[in-house]
Amino acid sequence: MRFTSEQRFDDGVLERDFTLGDIPGILWTPGSASASAPVPLILLGHPGGLDKMRPRLAGRARHSAAESGFASAAIELPGSGDRPRSAAAEQARADLRRAVEAGEPVGDEIVDRLVLPLVDKGVPEWRATLDALLALPEIGGPVGFSGGVIAIGVRLAVVEPRISAAVLFAGSFVPRVIFEEARQVTIPLHVLLQWDDEGNDRQVALDLFDAFGSKEKTLHANMGGHTGVPQFAGDAAAAFFTRHLT
Numbered sequence: 001m002r003f004t005s006e007q008r009f010d011d012g013v014l015e016r017d018f019t020l021g022d023i024p025g026i027l028w029t030p031g032s033a034s035a036s037a038p039v040p041l042i043l044l045g046h047p048g049g050l051d052k053m054r055p056r057l058a059g060r061a062r063h064s065a066a067e068s069g070f071a072s073a074a075i076e077l078p079g080s081g082d083r084p085r086s087a088a089a090e091q092a093r094a095d096l097r098r099a100v101e102a103g104e105p106v107g108d109e110i111v112d113r114l115v116l117p118l119v120d121k122g123v124p125e126w127r128a129t130l131d132a133l134l135a136l137p138e139i140g141g142p143v144g145f146s147g148g149v150i151a152i153g154v155r156l157a158v159v160e161p162r163i164s165a166a167v168l169f170a171g172s173f174v175p176r177v178i179f180e181e182a183r184q185v186t187i188p189l190h191v192l193l194q195w196d197d198e199g200n201d202r203q204v205a206l207d208l209f210d211a212f213g214s215k216e217k218t219l220h221a222n223m224g225g226h227t228g229v230p231q232f233a234g235d236a237a238a239a240f241f242t243r244h245l246t
Helices: 050-068 087-101 108-134 150-159 176-182 202-211 231-245
Strands: 002-008 014-020 023-029 039-044 071-075 139-147 163-169 189-194 217-222
Touching: 014 108, 023 050, 023 108, 039 050, 039 108, 039 231, 050 071, 050 231, 071 108, 087 108, 108 139, 108 150, 108 176, 139 150, 139 231, 150 163, 150 176, 163 231, 176 202, 189 202, 189 231, 202 217, 217 231
Parallel strands: 039 071, 039 139, 139 163, 163 189, 189 217
Antiparallel strands: 002 014, 014 023, 023 071
16 A cells, blocks of 8 residues: 555544555545554445545545544545446446436346446455555554445445444445345445435335345435435434444
């Protein structure tokens, strides 16, 4: 891990850009974090385009630092931002757009071609990033995952024992194999669902929630579109992490 830039906000949060191999990322740490007082960590999932997402991710990270004293980190998804594009993924994305614009259902074959390679590559990258982050003296765990792509969050919850709890954002396409993996998830979950999400199949989100094997799982559904998550829903998610990471 190599840090490439940093800035400290008025609230004391330190924002540092880093690279891990060819993977760009951002780490936010509260002013209280130190080698003598290491802090828990939240991995911030997002749909890709780290530079475009930075303001929203920074807002989530600074809120988490202020409310709970947690560090947060995000990395760029494979094939997004300045990372090399995949011809197969671009074709799957084009097929998806054509289906949506034609008002046709998006078939499982398109979803698999689009999402599964992202999961297969993205999850090992998240795990390598977690190795590097937990080697920093000011980061001590426990670790949570917050956000999407929800299929990445599900896979991470299954294969990464260092993740203790997850807030998952419904609103992305879910391959059928991920439903089988969801049954293996046992960590506490808090799932956010926008009831009127224009790009989300509500029933798929409800079926996935039903499939999770966790004994503690909460579905927080709100009226509104994809980007209309109310502030109180974010506060509830923050309280969930405070319960499970402190």
